[in-house]
Structures are given as structure tokens and as C-alpha cells.
Amino acid sequence: MSFMDFFRANRKKSASVAKGRLQVIIAQQRAEVGGPDYLRVMQEEILAVVKKYVEVDDDAVKVQMEKAGECEVLELNITLPDGHVA
Amino acid sequence: MAKIIVITSGKGGVGKTTTSAAISTGLAKRGYKTVVIDFDVGLRNLDLIMGCERRVVYDFVNVIKEEANLNQALIKDKRVDNLYILPASQTRDKDALDLEGVKKVIDDLAKDFAYIICDSPAGIEKGAMMAMYFADEAIVVTNPEVSSVRDSDRVLGILASKTQRAEENQEPVKESLLLTRYSPERVEKGEMLSVDDVKEILAIPLLGVIPESQSVLNASNSGQPVILDEESDAGNAYEDAVARLLGEEVPHRFLDIEKKGFFGRLFGG
């Protein structure tokens, strides 16, 4: 591989990196947008409540709506920091 | 029945106003009576691109507030028959537009025009929502770049849920992708998302690809929609997009690197 080819090969990556990132972002975005409007707000409010008691990261609360047959399931995930004793 | 088309993107500065000016001019040139509305209240821009800034007397908000009637506010283009511009207001009042007022103006225009082109402001706030609410079709202007593609996807979600057609369970807004500021050289080098990448990610029909072109800046400098520049690659690409909008099948041009001249071949790799 010549010197120029080395840079070309490196460059090839940036567009495909962009594509890969986009595919992930957009899958996430569609899952969020697919749910009802209040999900995002609710997520923020729950996070605020949790923060009153535990020091957690801003992305500690995950709220997701899923369809399971006839019912809709609201899944709530709260990640507590390491070493936290409940 | 008038067809209402919103030119939208989410992200700012991707080419919505350039596109609104080109597409409306192209439709009018083909004989369709067309009006292009600037929804960017507070940041009027379309009048400059259309070269009619010195003829603005009344604007969209004046009409909504019934301070002027439509005939007083519409500016007739001097170059192309059948083409009218409804300029945005420079007011800083964000609430100057309301759905009821916008609906009344659009209903009035629909009696008289074949196409109503709505130039959306950036973002997904009120102005952008107003611009898309009554649309039959949406042209999603996207640059081959991560944040623009992401924003376009968000806008697609909103088109499918927050428009009149969505809320009234009518046939959904017809969406198409216009990829602008495309540079085949950079795609070839792997530095830019390709048209196929973006098509695959957004998964909507492709209306056209507009190359990155100096002629767009020249056009805006002189207040001439770029589609009137018959020598220009971007102008020709917009011409093709208008043809496709009207249902013609036109092959895509400007997707590949222009053949290099003698010196290019001599020194290029």
C-alpha cells in the first residue's frame, strides 16, 4: 500500500462510520417517536424524582413502550450508580 | 384543487429556501400558477433569493391579521408568468402565525393557484409545524451529513403524526427526499455519505440530488432563482426534480464525478 493509499483507506472510513452511527441513532429515535408524546416528559420527571434521593446520571432513567399482543407494556429502567446500597 | 407542498428539513441552512425558490419558479415556468409562501417569520429570506425584496409592502402576517388583503401582499414575479411570492413578516412576535389564520390564507390561495409551496423555517417549533400542517406533499431537504439526516428523520416522524392529514386519518403526506449540496468527489473519497446511504437510512423516494455548486451563491447574490440559470448544474438538477415532481421519469444526473479534462487525467490518480 502506498503512502497515498493509506490516507485514502482512512478516509473511506469516515462516511461508513457516519452511516453506522446514523443507523443506530435513527433506530433509537424511531422507537422513541413511535411512543406517545408524554414518554419523554415523563422520563424527565421520573429522573428528577430519582435525583432527589439518589445521585444518578442524566441518562439513568429509560422509559419504553412496547406492544405485547393486545397490551402495551410500559418498561421503566433506572440504573443506580455502582456501590449503591438500596 | 391546489396542491400544497412543504419544503422542510429540521436542520437549518441545508437549502430549503434555495429549493423553494427553484421549485416554485420551475413549476410556474411550466405553466402552473404557483405561489411560494415564506413561513420564516422574523427571518424573511425568500424575498432576497427571489430578488423581490424591494417590492415587499405587506406580508403574510398582515394578511392573517386582516391588515391587508391577499392581493395587496402577493408579489407577482417579473421574470416568470404565473409565479407569486407571499413574503414573511419581520415581526419578532413568535405567535404571529396561528393555525386558523394560516388555514384561511391557504384556503383562499387554493381557489386560485395550482401549487402552494411552503418554505419552512428550520427547527421543529411552531413556524415549522405551521408550514407543514396543511401539506399534501413534503420535500425533505437533506445534506449528506449526520446531523441533517437525523433531523430529516425526526421531521418524517412529525409529518406522519402532527399534520392535518395525520390527525384526520387521511392519506398520509407524500414524502420525498431532496439531497442537496452533494459532492460526488467527496463521496468517492469516502468522506461524504452517498445518495444510496441516505436513501437507505431515510427510506423515502428520491426526488433529486442537487450538487454543491458555486452557481447557487451566484444566484443568491443576484436574486435569481438558480433554476433560471440554464448553464448551472444545480439549476439543471432542480429542473429534473420539478419534472419528477410532476410525475415524469427523468434519470438522475450529477451523481458521478465529472470526467476529468486532459490535465486532470494527466495529474489525477
Ligand SMILES: Nc1ncnc2c1ncn2[C@@H]1O[C@H](COP(=O)(O)OP(=O)(O)OP(=O)(O)O)[C@@H](O)[C@H]1O
Ligand atoms: N447546492 C448548493 N450548493 C452550494 N451552496 C448551497 C447549495 N444549496 C444551498 N446552498 C447555500 O447554503 C446556504 C443556506 O441555503 P438556504 O438559505 O437555502 O437554506 P435554508 O435551509 O433555507 O436555511 P434556513 O434554515 O436558515 O432557512 C446558502 O448560503 C446557500 O447559498
Ligand SMILES: [Mg+2]
Ligand atoms: Mg430558509
